[in-house]
Amino acid sequence: MPTSRAPTVRQRRLGAALQRLRKENELSADDVGWRLGWSASKVSRIETARIGVRESDLRRLLKLYRATEHMRAELLALSHEAGKKGWWxxxxxxxxxxxxxxxxxxxxxxxxxxxxxxxxxxxxxxxxxxxxxxxxxxxxxxxxxxxxxxxxxxxxxxxxxxxxxxxxxxxxxxxxxxxxxxxxxxxxxxxxxxxxxxxxxxxxxxxxxxxxxxxxxxxxxxxxxxxxxxxxxxxxxxxxxxxxxxxxxxxxxxxxxxxxxxxxxxxxxxxxxxxxxxxxxxxxxxxxx
Structure with a gap:
């Protein structure tokens, strides 16, 4: 059935930023999944904005990726905006x-x-x-x-x-x-x-x-x-x-x-x-x- 649950650009930005951080740390989706007790597909779906990411999960990812305090604050703020529903x-x-x-x-x-x-x-x-x-x-x-x-x-x-x-x-x-x-x-x-x-x-x-x-x-x-x-x-x-x-x-x-x-x-x-x-x-x- 058709759906208008298309991800916002905010969600896409967040996913792209998390993917970049993962790669900078030379981690595969399997590596991240193993360390956090997730499936690799969950990591992939977050990065491609097919699913949202809870704040608690985002904090775990940012800690794993050793994000700076500034980057952590920016991505948490972006996550808050990404959670808002688009009018469509x-x-x-x-x-x-x-x-x-x-x-x-x-x-x-x-x-x-x-x-x-x-x-x-x-x-x-x-x-x-x-x-x-x-x-x-x-x-x-x-x-x-x-x-x-x-x-x-x-x-x-x-x-x-x-x-x-x-x-x-x-x-x-x-x-x-x-x-x-x-x-x-x-x-x-x-x-x-x-x-x-x-x-x-x-x-x-x-x-x-x-x-x-x-x-x-x-x-x-x-x-x-x-x-x-x-x-x-x-x-x-x-x-x-x-x-x-x-x-x-x-x-x-x-x-x-x-x-x-x-x-x-x-x-x-x-x-x-x-x-x-x-x-x-x-x-x-x-x-x-």
Whole structure:
């Protein structure tokens, strides 16, 4: 059964920090399990955030790893934060892959995204989002309650870009997104007006890749999520790609490649000022008729 019990980035940070400490002490999961009377699989599940760790167990691990007083305090504080439930847990019927992405997105410090098919979910109006969800429902019918839930989740995600969170977001939109009709002309007109409005926020950079720009790299849509260090624990960037299902990749080589791809797109896109003017012109010429 689908679950939205996706681990938060805080839980992932804690697990990664414990794994690093274990390796610095040249201990295997079997070694730790033997010394603490646990199974090796318990050690592994804690490090991969598949299960939480009780404070008493965390203290035993930190003592075994000879963590400094400062590191001990930081990780105990992180553990306290990691125990807090993410809002997506209130939607237990979410697909696992979507819940995982939401958990990663929720704590990102910066998001870089290229969209070639539709407006990014963080920027969608409710009518535009509903039409996209209903369109998929025509292919794979679901109960009305599931459609309402998906719309509610998408709108809830948008709190990230508003104060006080004000997530830093850079979006490259292929011009085709502005021309491709979702719903009727009214839906499109309001969506493009919303894009112009959001481009005025200090934390949002919105760029348009014109159709006559170089598309030679043939890049597909992707999202790169980056994280600031917290509790002296670095969390690596993640790449999210999506087709029928979504996937997240944490490999440093891969994320570096996507960062280069995003820069390639930025260099071929209009700057923000010209992009806003471009969106307004498309709206007036195509959707305001």
């Amino acid at each position: 847990a209130d939607f237990p019927e979410l697909r696992d892959d979507l819940a995982t992405f939401i958990a990663l997105e929720d704590e990102a410090d910066q998001v870089l995204t290229f969209e070639s098919q539709a407006v990014n979910g963080l920027l969608q109006t409710e009518d535009y989002a509903r039409r996209l969800i209903l369109g998929w429902d025509e292919v794979m019918p679901r109960p009305p309650a599931a459609i309402d839930r998906d719309l509610q989740v998408r709108m809830r995600r948008q709190q990230l870009i508003a104060p006080p969170r004000s997530l830093r977001l850079t979006v490259v939109l292929d011009e085709a997104v502005l021309l491709r009709r979702v719903g009727d002309a009214t839906v499109m007109r309001r969506q493009l007006e919303r894009l112009v409005e959001l481009a005025g926020l200090p934390n949002i950079e919105l760029l348009v890749l014109p159709l006559d720009a170089d598309h030679g790299a043939g890049l597909s849509a992707f999202t790169l999520l980056e994280y600031a260090p917290a509790y002296e624990v670095t969390f690596p960037a993640m790449v999210h790609t999506e087709s029928r299902t979504s996937s997240q990749i944490q490999d440093e080589t891969v994320t570096h490649e996507y960062r280069r791809e995003f820069q390639w797109l930025v260099e071929r896109s209009l700057d923000q000022s010209r992009s806003v003017e471009f969106i307004q012109r498309v709206n007036a010429e195509r959707w305001a008729r």
